[in-house]
Amino acid sequence: MMQLVLKFASCTRAAGLRVSTSEVLDCLDQLQHVNPVDEEEFKILMRANFAKSRRDQAKFDYLYDLFFHEMQTDLDFKSESMGQYLQEILKMLGENLPQDQESQAVLDLMAGNPMAYLELLQQIQSDDNAAPGIKGSNLGQLAKRLQIMLGFNDVRELIAQFLEGRTPSPGVTETIDYQIRQQLRAYFDERLEVARELLTSESRPNNESLKTSSSHDKHLAQLGDKPFVSLNRKEVEEMREIINHLVAKLKDTIGRRYARKTSGILDVKKTLRQSSKYQGVPVELVYKTKQPKKGKIVTICDVSGSVWSAARFMLNLLYSVSERFNGVRSFIFVNNLAEVSDTFDKYEINQAIENVLRNHEVEFQARTDYGAMLRHFRREYMDILNKKTTLIIIGDGRSNYSNPEADILDQMRDKCRRVIWLNPEAEVFWYSGDSEMRTYERYCHEFRQVQNLNQLMEFIKDLVL
Amino acid sequence: MQFESVEDVRIRLEEADYICSKLAATVVFLAGATNKPILVEGPAGVGKTELAKAVSRCLGRDMIRLQCYEGLDEAKALYEWEYAKQLLYTQMVKDKIYDVIEKSTSLTEAVDIIAAQEDAFFSERFIQPRPLLSAIMSKEPVVLLVDEVDKSDPEFEAFLLEILSDFQVTIPELGTMKAVAIPFVFLTSNNYRDMSDALKRRCIHLYIDYPERELEARIVRLKQPGIDETLVYQLVDAIREIRNLDLKKKPCISETLDWAQSLMVLQVGELSQDIIRETLSVITKYRSDTEKVIKYMEDMSKKAGIQ
Incomplete structure (x- = not known):
């Protein structure tokens, strides 16, 4: 049993779940308490220990099925001889397949050990240096996948040849029964099918706690519902005031935390030390000063053509936010990131936005590439995210069909407190064309359409820092 | 146990x-x-x-x-010191200290005596446990x-x-x-x-996810004994359907129970569109959600009407 659990644990690790030794130990410990023949209990036990968030559960279920059901066919072999032939075929495959990692992984899978194969898939998915040619494309990934697919064909062909060679016909000495041949063929077909499915279906984490909101309330009937795109100059000014007002309100709520910081806890040690001045009478009370929490905000804003009209407005928001809070880091991007926190600090709002939109680090003519942005972020700024950071990404998720690199977003999610995505595009268009919203959606805590002032107000009200 | x-x-x-x-x-x-x-x-x-x-x-x-x-x-969450008592204690110590070191002849001895005394200042006596x-x-x-x-x-x-x-x-x-x-x-x-x-x-x-149909029905029966058997299933099915809509706040088990209770109070034996409309406020907590459910109901009945 222990061997089995250990093997399964390494499989889940290979597939990207985080399973530590202590979890395996717990699992073995708990196994003594359950009914060993009740599979449901067994599965519940494994899941409770191996998949510790809702997002991982779907993946776990899949792996569990794969490992304990699909891969365990050798338990019900019809006959001894089949097992023997199976070994023979595997040996033959081992001799004839190329010695590279891909083929070996496929071979292992055929033998009922999916670990190497899962590892390979995980590697393909998260490998960002794989692309040989154009940067930011996912061609590298696709090419690798294709290579594995071709590997399947080799395997299939070799097996067919092998079985052909054992078919009773004049001149053949070694033969295999028709029935066993059928079984062998079915066995390998099944495994190859599993392998193919693993390769083509992408794992999708369950993200049910995702908060999406669509507002129906009407605050400012006229201005509030007008899309940012169709605002005239005067209205923009008007709106700026409203935003300022909103952000100020937000700041007030946070300020209350500062006001409370000295109330409550008495620092006895310091009070006593002070009291020695007054012959031991505690005249001056010293309170523990609590460092008020600073919620950090990191904003990343798309300023490409597709969101151009809204971008100006979003920058407005960014500016107001960074003006009011400490420790705001603002970034803009088209295909690579540029930090604009400094510009926001130095200049007054209109000037700052003008400067930002003339930023030389950003090629405004380039094609939007979210994948490149995420890679850039990981390379240079990953360390600014911590468990207190709220990451706000503003953009439409239209990435011109380049590699979305959702994997990096997942890593970023792991590092920060909340990931919020604001999309200035109408919800009806989210999932069409080159929009990667469906991909990114799974890695966010919250997802919002922010197309007009009402929605923006709602967002600011809900924003917890 | x-x-x-x-x-x-x-x-x-x-x-x-x-x-x-x-x-x-x-x-x-x-x-x-x-x-x-x-x-x-x-x-x-x-x-x-x-x-x-x-x-x-x-x-x-x-x-x-x-x-x-x-x-x-x-x-x-953990503990806090009882400051008032601690401060009183220091005053007490100040009063008593003379009695304690009275017999000592040298400063070293006095210090030794003080050090040998029980130190109650930071002790379990003055700690206030939190949860x-x-x-x-x-x-x-x-x-x-x-x-x-x-x-x-x-x-x-x-x-x-x-x-x-x-x-x-x-x-x-x-x-x-x-x-x-x-x-x-x-x-x-x-x-x-x-x-x-x-x-x-x-x-x-x-x-823990939303319960299965059977399980939820059993929960309703347990918490609202005497509820009509057909009503239980109508209720549970309706709730399950509402949960599938894209709502701001999905009705949970406690809302099912609240609903069951209000239906019992109103002495309703069977769900109908009108009754759902009247009692909807028990299960939906946002106006937009209420509107969505009503619209869904109307759509459904229209479809049923065509068939």
Whole structure:
């Protein structure tokens, strides 16, 4: 049993779940308490220990099925001889397949050990240096996948040849029964099918706690519902005031935390030390000063053509936010990131936005590439995210069909407190064309359409820092 | 008192008025058998907190509850010193000190005498235990519920680690306090943010989803005895359908129960469109949600009309 659990644990690790030794130990410990023949209990036990968030559960279920059901066919072999032939075929495959990692992984899978194969898939998915040619494309990934697919064909062909060679016909000495041949063929077909499915279906984490909101309330009937795109100059000014007002309100709520910081806890040690001045009478009370929490905000804003009209407005928001809070880091991007926190600090709002939109680090003519942005972020700024950071990404998720690199977003999610995505595009268009919203959606805590002032107000009200 | 088997958990929880799935029963049993904390996740209102309460009822243990929120700190969660008494104590010491060192002849001797005195200033006498410490210090085993742990700060999460893995608390002035009796710990989370790996590693994970149709019907029957059998299923089916809509707040079990109760009060024997419309405010908590449900109902009846 222990061997089995250990093997399964390494499989889940290979597939990207985080399973530590202590979890395996717990699992073995708990196994003594359950009914060993009740599979449901067994599965519940494994899941409770191996998949510790809702997002991982779907993946776990899949792996569990794969490992304990699909891969365990050798338990019900019809006959001894089949097992023997199976070994023979595997040996033959081992001799004839190329010695590279891909083929070996496929071979292992055929033998009922999916670990190497899962590892390979995980590697393909998260490998960002794989692309040989154009940067930011996912061609590298696709090419690798294709290579594995071709590997399947080799395997299939070799097996067919092998079985052909054992078919009773004049001149053949070694033969295999028709029935066993059928079984062998079915066995390998099944495994190859599993392998193919693993390769083509992408794992999708369950993200049910995702908060999406669509507002129906009407605050400012006229201005509030007008899309940012169709605002005239005067209205923009008007709106700026409203935003300022909103952000100020937000700041007030946070300020209350500062006001409370000295109330409550008495620092006895310091009070006593002070009291020695007054012959031991505690005249001056010293309170523990609590460092008020600073919620950090990191904003990343798309300023490409597709969101151009809204971008100006979003920058407005960014500016107001960074003006009011400490420790705001603002970034803009088209295909690579540029930090604009400094510009926001130095200049007054209109000037700052003008400067930002003339930023030389950003090629405004380039094609939007979210994948490149995420890679850039990981390379240079990953360390600014911590468990207190709220990451706000503003953009439409239209990435011109380049590699979305959702994997990096997942890593970023792991590092920060909340990931919020604001999309200035109408919800009806989210999932069409080159929009990667469906991909990114799974890695966010919250997802919002922010197309007009009402929605923006709602967002600011809900924003917890 | 411990649980004997998974089945035993299920039966005893049921006796404590909590109907649960086999999943929950198994996890509770395992946690009980191996003294592990349970991290319960799930949408709001599926009975995460209730599970902890039910376990405390059927094990006959007291429940200590710690509600987490942003800004919760150790003074509110672990312990606090009783300052007033401490200050009084220092005054007392000042008065008494002369009596104590009266007999001493040299300064060294006086210092030695003072050092030999009991130091009550930082001692258990002046400590005021908060939920976590009282759970650890309790002579009888208790059920400790750390509710909505995802709302707390990362610093607080770090605090919990020591308690969860070793069932002990370290107080800088006193040393380490080990648990007298190991508490049964529940942590609940609404998934507002992801918990750290360190915390997850110390717990067994349980995800409670909205209940199956049968299970929910049984819950309604249990909590609203005497409810009409056809009404139960109509109610549960309606709720399940409403849950499938894209709502701001999905109705949970407590809303099903509230609804059942209001229907009982109104003496309704069968659901109809009008009745749903009139009582909808019990299950939907936003105006936009109410509108959506009504629209959905109208669409459905139109479709039914065409057929």
